[in-house]
Amino acid sequence: MAPTTELWLLRPIRPADDAAVAATIRAVMTEHGACGPGFAIHDAEVDGMCAAYRGPQARYFVLERDGQVLGGAGFAPLSGSDPAAATCELRKMYFRPETRGRGLGRALLLLLLDEMRTVGFRRCYLETTHQMQQAQKLYRAAGFRPLCGAEGATGHHGCDTFYARDL
Numbered sequence: 001m002a003p004t005t006e007l008w009l010l011r012p013i014r015p016a017d018d019a020a021v022a023a024t025i026r027a028v029m030t031e032h033g034a035c036g037p038g039f040a041i042h043d044a045e046v047d048g049m050c051a052a053y054r055g056p057q058a059r060y061f062v063l064e065r066d067g068q069v070l071g072g073a074g075f076a077p078l079s080g081s082d083p084a085a086a087t088c089e090l091r092k093m094y095f096r097p098e099t100r101g102r103g104l105g106r107a108l109l110l111l112l113l114d115e116m117r118t119v120g121f122r123r124c125y126l127e128t129t130h131q132m133q134q135a136q137k138l139y140r141a142a143g144f145r146p147l148c149g150a151e152g153a154t155g156h157h158g159c160d161t162f163y164a165r166d167l
Contacts, residue, residue, distance in 0.1 A: 008099075010108055013060040013072065015050045020069035021062060021092075022046050028094040032131045038158030040092055049074075049092070057088070059115050063095065063104055071095030073108050075116055078125050080153025087164075088116050089154065090126040093135065105138050113142070117167050124167055125151050127159035139163050 013021065029041040045052035053060035053074045060074030073093030081087045090112065095105060116124055127150065128135055144163035151162065 007065065008102075008104055009064040010061050010111055011064060013050045013053060013062050013074075017062050017069050017072075018047065018049055021049045021060075021072050024069070024071060024096055025092055025094050027096070031097075032129065034129050034131065034158060036158060038156055040156055043155075046092075052076075057119050057121070059112065059119075060092075061108060061111060063099060063108060065099075070099045071104070071108075073112060075112055075121075075124065078152040078154075081125075081151060086120060086122040087151070088121040088124050089152065090124055100134065105135075106142070109138065109142050113167060122167055123164060125164045126162070127154060127156050128161045128163070129159055130161050132161075136161065136163075
């Protein structure tokens with residue numbers, strides 16, 4: 001019997017990770033029925049995540065095990081929001097099924113919240129769908145509160161569930 005490694009690594013995205021991250025985003029969104037118009041699966045940045053999160057107020061981290069990227073999440077300024085509000089958007093937080101239920105999403109979310117504060121954001125917003133119940137449970141446990149409607153100009157009109165929290 002081959003030994004199994006339980007060493008998980010959270011690290012900043014690298015250009016070599018782009019294909020694995022794009023495949024994860026597409027697989028997980030399709031799994032949850034979020035693949036039609038108005039969902040992040042169609043964002044141009046999906047195929048070039050490393051470059052898309054290179055800015056001074058943007059970050060994207062991946063979850064790696066045994067050299068394989070199995071998930072990730074990031075943030076950037078909320079498009080279409082008032083800059084004085086210092087609001088960022090949690091973006092593209094997706095994990096392969098084999099990573100779920102291990103506390104890895106929580107660990108990555110806590111890391112991102114610290115990074116958001118470090119670059120000067122005071123508030124975090126996110127969009128999701130009603131189908132992603134486990135993700136919503138994670139967000140609520142991390143202090144996110146439901147909103148009545150969308151904020152900013154993300155272009156994700158397929159999303160129907162919105163959250164925010166102060167940082």
